[in-house]
Amino acid sequence: MALSRRPLGQLEAEVLAAVAAGGPISAADVVARIPGEPxxxxxxxxxxxxxxxxxxxxxxxxxxxxxxxxxxxxxxxxDRMHDHLRHASDSGSVLNRFVQSLSPEEELELRRILAERGAAP
Incomplete structure (x- = not known):
């Protein structure tokens, strides 16, 4: 059985999320919370x-x-998202692609956040 490999940054993010969801937590418990049998x-x-x-x-x-x-x-x-935008040659295109990839629920949340800041119509 071939396991798919994740980029290390993604796995770090998954580990951080697993700990945030239920710390204090052991390494074995983190393994159990991450899909793909790491x-x-x-x-x-x-x-x-x-x-x-x-x-x-x-x-x-x-x-x-x-x-x-x-x-x-x-x-x-x-901060990671901001770093990626800072290094992109066309941050507008990156933001556009990001917004296009949002679920309807995520898009509504983004609109709510922007409206609270007075940045959306």
Whole structure:
């Protein structure tokens, strides 16, 4: 059975989301929450890296660590999106494609947010 591979940034985001959804959480519990049967060693390495980056806090629980988020997940994702826009040669096209890919519910939420800021008709 061939497993599909995710880009590391995507897997990091999935790990961060899994921890945010139910921390403090062990590496084994994170593995169980991520689809596609990721290897325990891969998840453990990502947890260590996210801890080293200051994105996760951890406490020892016997022989394992339990992780919880140390940063606001929404801020992290928004910063990544902003970095991508900053490096795009045509940020308008990127935003257009992003908006086209939104679900109807996501589009309504975006419209609500923009209306609150006074930026949408």
């Amino acid at each position: 290897a325990y060693t891969t998840i453990n390495t990502i947890l260590f890296r996210l801890h080293d980056k200051g994105m996760l806090a951890r406490v020892r629980d016997g022989r394992q660590f339990l992780y919880r988020t140390a940063v606001d997940e929404a801020r992290v994702v928004a």
